[in-house]
Amino acid sequence: MNPSIKLCCRAFAALALAVVLGICAGHQWASPADIWQAITERDTLRGRLLWEWRMPRVLAAACVGALLGLSGAVFQGVFRNPLAEPYLLGASGGAALGATIALLVPLGLPQSWLLPVLAFAGAWGSTLLVLGVARVAGALDASGMLLAGVAMAAMLGAIRSFLMLALSDETVSLQVVMSWVLGGIQTPTWSGLGWLALVTLACLLATQTLARGLDLLGLGDATAQSFGLDVARFVPRAVLLGSLVVAAAVAYGGLVAFVGLAAPHIARWWVGPRHRWVLPASALAGAVVVTIADAMARSVLPPAEVPLGLITAVAGGPFFIVLLARRLRAHGGRA
Amino acid sequence: MSDAALLGAAHLSVARQGRALLDDISLDLPQRGAVALIGPNGAGKSTLMQVLAGQLAPDGGAVTLQGRPLKALDVRARAQHLGYMPQRFEPHWDVTLLDLVQMRLADPAQAAQVLALADLQALALRRWSTLSGGERARGMLAAVLATDPPVLLADEPGAALDVQHRLALVQALARRGRERLVVVVMHDLDLAFECFDRVVVMHAGRVAMDGAPAQLLHAPQLDAVFGVHFERIVVAPHTLLRARSLSLKEKP
Numbered sequence: 207m208n209p210s211i212k213l214c215c216r217a218f219a220a221l222a223l224a225v226v227l228g229i230c231a232g233h234q235w236a237s238p239a240d241i242w243q244a245i246t247e248r249d250t251l252r253g254r255l256l257w258e259w260r261m262p263r264v265l266a267a268a269c270v271g272a273l274l275g276l277s278g279a280v281f282q283g284v285f286r287n288p289l290a291e292p293y294l295l296g297a298s299g300g301a302a303l304g305a306t307i308a309l310l311v312p313l314g315l316p317q318s319w320l321l322p323v324l325a326f327a328g329a330w331g332s333t334l335l336v337l338g339v340a341r342v343a344g345a346l347d348a349s350g351m352l353l354a355g356v357a358m359a360a361m362l363g364a365i366r367s368f369l370m371l372a373l374s375d376e377t378v379s380l381q382v383v384m385s386w387v388l389g390g391i392q393t394p395t396w397s398g399l400g401w402l403a404l405v406t407l408a409c410l411l412a413t414q415t416l417a418r419g420l421d422l423l424g425l426g427d428a429t430a431q432s433f434g435l436d437v438a439r440f441v442p443r444a445v446l447l448g449s450l451v452v453a454a455a456v457a458y459g460g461l462v463a464f465v466g467l468a469a470p471h472i473a474r475w476w477v478g479p480r481h482r483w484v485l486p487a488s489a490l491a492g493a494v495v496v497t498i499a500d501a502m503a504r505s506v507l508p509p510a511e512v513p514l515g516l517i518t519a520v521a522g523g524p525f526f527i528v529l530l531a532r533r534l535r536a537h538g539g540r541a
Numbered sequence: 542m543s544d545a546a547l548l549g550a551a552h553l554s555v556a557r558q559g560r561a562l563l564d565d566i567s568l569d570l571p572q573r574g575a576v577a578l579i580g581p582n583g584a585g586k587s588t589l590m591q592v593l594a595g596q597l598a599p600d601g602g603a604v605t606l607q608g609r610p611l612k613a614l615d616v617r618a619r620a621q622h623l624g625y626m627p628q629r630f631e632p633h634w635d636v637t638l639l640d641l642v643q644m645r646l647a648d649p650a651q652a653a654q655v656l657a658l659a660d661l662q663a664l665a666l667r668r669w670s671t672l673s674g675g676e677r678a679r680g681m682l683a684a685v686l687a688t689d690p691p692v693l694l695a696d697e698p699g700a701a702l703d704v705q706h707r708l709a710l711v712q713a714l715a716r717r718g719r720e721r722l723v724v725v726v727m728h729d730l731d732l733a734f735e736c737f738d739r740v741v742v743m744h745a746g747r748v749a750m751d752g753a754p755a756q757l758l759h760a761p762q763l764d765a766v767f768g769v770h771f772e773r774i775v776v777a778p779h780t781l782l783r784a785r786s787l788s789l790k791e792k793p
Contacts, residue, residue: 425630426632428591429627431596479640480636
C-alpha cells in the first residue's frame with residue numbers, strides 16, 4: 207500500500223479509537239456495546255444520555271481539537287517558530303476577552319453571533335498587536351515574539367478579570383465565564399454539532415490555500431520572495447485566517463492551552479514539514495489529543511468535571527519546557 | 542542605457558540613518574556574461590544585490606529588467622526572471638532537497654527532472670540538516686536555477702565553503718555566464734579576476750571601477766579601494782594578488 211495512504215489510515219484509526227474511548231469514558235463508563243445500542247435504539251435512559259449528551263460532546267471535543275491543531279500549525283508556520291502557539295502569543299487571550307465582552311457587556315445584540323465575531327476581533331487584534339510590538343522593538347526572533355505574546359496575554363487576562371469582577375451579576379454568573387477561561391467543551395445539540403463540523407471543515411479547506419505560502423515562508427523572507435511569494439501580502443492574510451480558526455476554537459472550547467503547540471510537532475513528526483500535509487495532520491493530532499483530554503476531564507473526579515484547560519496545561523507545560531530546552535541547546539542559549 | 546542591457550540600474554541610491562549605502566549607482570548588465578562584484582566590507586555590494594533582485598526598494602533611481610521598471614513586475618514575474626542566492630540560507634523547517642526544488646517550481650512534478658539534470662538525484666530525499674556545506678550550495682543553486690531564470694544574482698555563495706567546493710561552485714556560476722547573465726558578489730579576488738568576464742569594484746556605495754579583469758588587475762586604484770598594497774604575482778597565464786601591507790586610507 208502507498209505509504210501516505212497507510213499513514214492516513216493509521217491517523218484516522220487513532221482518531222476513531224480516541225472517539226470511541228471518549229464516548230466510553232465518563233462519570234459512568236459505557237462499553238462499546240452500549241454505544242452500539244445507543245445508536246440503534248434510543249429508548250432507554252442510558253441510550254438517550256449517550257446519544258444526546260456524550261456523543262455530541264465527544265465529537266465537539268474532536269472538532270475543537272482539530273481547530274486548535276490547525277491554528278497552531280498556521281501560527282507556527284507564519285511565525286516560523288516551533289514554539290509559537292495561539293495561547294502563548296496572546297491570540298487565544300484576545301479571543302477570550304472578546305467572548306467575555308460578548309457574555310457580560312449588554313450590547314443589545316444577539317449573543318449567538320456577537321460571541322464568535324468578538325472572539326475573532328480579539329484574536330486578530332491581539333495577534334496584530336504582538337506582531338507590531340515585536341516589529342517596533344526590532345525583536346522578530348523567537349524569544350522577542352514570545353515575550354511580546356506573554357506580555358499581551360497578561361494584559362488581556364487582567365482586562366478580562368476586571369470585566370468579570372465588575373460586570374458579572376445574577377443574570378450572567380461568573381461560573382459561565384470561568385468555564386470559558388479554564389477551557390471546556392460545551393455539549394452541543396446535534397444541529398449545533400453540525401455547524402461546528404461545518405466550520406471545522408471550512409477552516410481545513412481555507413487553510414489549505416496557505417500551504418504553499420507557509421512552505422515558502424519557512425525558507426526565510428529573502429528566499430520566499432525570490433521564489434515568488436509576496437511576503438508583505440501573505441503574512442497579514444495568514445494571520446487573518448489563523449485568527450479566524452483560533453476564534454472558532456475559543457468560541458466552542460474556551461481557552462485550551464498547549465494543544466496548538468503540540469499538535470503541529472506531532473504532525474511534522476508524522477508527515478514531514480510540508481504544510482499541505484502538516485495542516486490536516488495537525489488538525490487530526492489536535493482532535494485526538496483534545497478528545498482524550500476531554501475524556502480525562504470527565505472521568506478523573508466523578509461526578510465533577512475537571513476543566514479541560516487544566517488537563518492540557520498540566521500535560522502540555524512539560525512538553526513546552528522540553529521543546530524550549532532542546533531549542534536553547536541547539537541555538538546556543540537563544541530561543 | 543543601451544538596448545542590449547537585460548538588467549539596468551539607473552542612479553540608484555539607498556540611505557540608512559543618514560549614511561549612504563548606495564550613492565548614485567548606474568550599471569548596464571547584458572543578456573549574457575559572468576560579472577563579479579567585489580569591494581571591501583561595507584562597500585554596498587549586498588545592498589546593491591538586494592536592490593537588483595527587487596528585495597529592497599531604492600530611495601532613488603530605478604532598476605529595469607528588459608527595459609521595464611522592475612517595480613512594475615509582480616513578485617511572481619520577478620521570481621521567473623531573477624534567480625537570487627542569498628548570503629545565508631537556513632530553512633526554518635527541515636525540508637528535503639526535493640521539497641526545496643518543488644517549492645521553486647510552479648509544477649512540482651518537474652522537480653525530479655531538475656535534480657537529475659543537476660546530478661543530485663542521490664540527495665533528493667535527504668533532509669537539509671543532513672547535507673554538507675557543499676551539497677547545500679549545489680542543492681540551493683539547483684533550486685534557484687530550476688526555472689532557468691535569465692538573470693542569476695548570487696551574494697557570496699561560496700563564503701562558507703572549503704576551497705574545493707568554492708572553486709566548483711564559482712566555476713559552475715561562471716560557466717552559466719556563457720549563456721545567461723550571472724552576477725556574483727565575491728570576496729576571493731583571485732577567483733573573481735580569473736573566472737569572470739567582467740569585474741565591478743565597489744567602494745563606499747559607488748562603482749569605483751568597472752571593466753575586464755585584465756584592465757583592472759594592474760590599476761593602482763584597486764589598492765586604494767581595498768586599503769592595502771597588492772603584490773601582483775604572475776603565474777602564467779594568471780596574475781595573483783597578495784596583500785603586502787596596509788596602506789593609509791585614501792579615497793580612490
